Amino acid sequence: MINFVIVDDFKEVTDNIKDIISKVMINNKLEYKTHIFNDYNSEFKKLMNESMVNRVYLLDIETKSESGIDIARMIRKNDLDSIIIFITAHDELASNIVRDQLMVLTFICKFDDFNKRVRDAIIKSLAYIGKKQAIKFIDNNAVYIIPVKDILYVTHDNVERKCLIKTDSRTYKIGKSLTEIKELSMGSLVQSHRACLVNEDRIIKIDKKKKQILFDNGEMVDLVSDNYKKEVGQLC
Numbered sequence: 001m002i003n004f005v006i007v008d009d010f011k012e013v014t015d016n017i018k019d020i021i022s023k024v025m026i027n028n029k030l031e032y033k034t035h036i037f038n039d040y041n042s043e044f045k046k047l048m049n050e051s052m053v054n055r056v057y058l059l060d061i062e063t064k065s066e067s068g069i070d071i072a073r074m075i076r077k078n079d080l081d082s083i084i085i086f087i088t089a090h091d092e093l094a095s096n097i098v099r100d101q102l103m104v105l106t107f108i109c110k111f112d113d114f115n116k117r118v119r120d121a122i123i124k125s126l127a128y129i130g131k132k133q134a135i136k137f138i139d140n141n142a143v144y145i146i147p148v149k150d151i152l153y154v155t156h157d158n159v160e161r162k163c164l165i166k167t168d169s170r171t172y173k174i175g176k177s178l179t180e181i182k183e184l185s186m187g188s189l190v191q192s193h194r195a196c197l198v199n200e201d202r203i204i205k206i207d208k209k210k211k212q213i214l215f216d217n218g219e220m221v222d223l224v225s226d227n228y229k230k231e232v233g234q235l236c
Helices: 011-025 042-048 068-078 091-100 114-131 178-184 226-233
Strands: 002-007 032-037 055-060 083-088 106-109 134-139 142-147 151-157 162-167 171-174 189-193 196-199 203-207 212-215
Touching: 002 011, 002 042, 002 114, 011 032, 011 114, 032 042, 042 068, 055 068, 055 114, 068 083, 083 114, 106 114, 134 171, 134 178, 151 178, 151 189, 151 212, 162 178, 178 189, 178 196, 189 226
Parallel strands: 002 032, 002 055, 055 083, 083 106
Antiparallel strands: 134 142, 151 162, 151 196, 162 171, 189 196, 203 212
């Protein structure tokens, strides 16, 4: 799931950005959601502090109540992963953004080929998120980063109440739900069973009669349910 967070005090601007995002996203299989605000109000700050994966912020630098630059500083205190794109009518503020080292993807002026630059920024954001796509977790003070492309499948252990991530070389136990892992995978892991996610890029055969899935390394899992045939059916 990609979460686009748009803030601008003019509705025509937020509507335009939402339309550009829709046109870009219709050409790929990624799930996404747009969150629209006309100011940096309490609802925005509540969302900003929530646990949410794959965020792309499109922030107006100057609204009636606060500066988007100050908001970006707040975001970066606890969040180094989300993408920030600044939208403004005041291009002279670009030097402030560079000086503050806020790790901003780009700076877009509302009066300079706006639609094309927003579209290009969204495409660039998706490419960036795709490259860093991985499951991250901490176990016994060690940080693990598992690239999604290395994952075969993920199952849920009801006894330990943990998910088991199976890769080519080992199995990891992680204290995240299947739903959370599915969101982190950005659509690469699909549901084959209420207790199983599978990596569609690693599947070479699905036997629905035997309820088995064969992966490209020769391993097999037998967690296939008719309740999820719509998701799995897309892979056949």
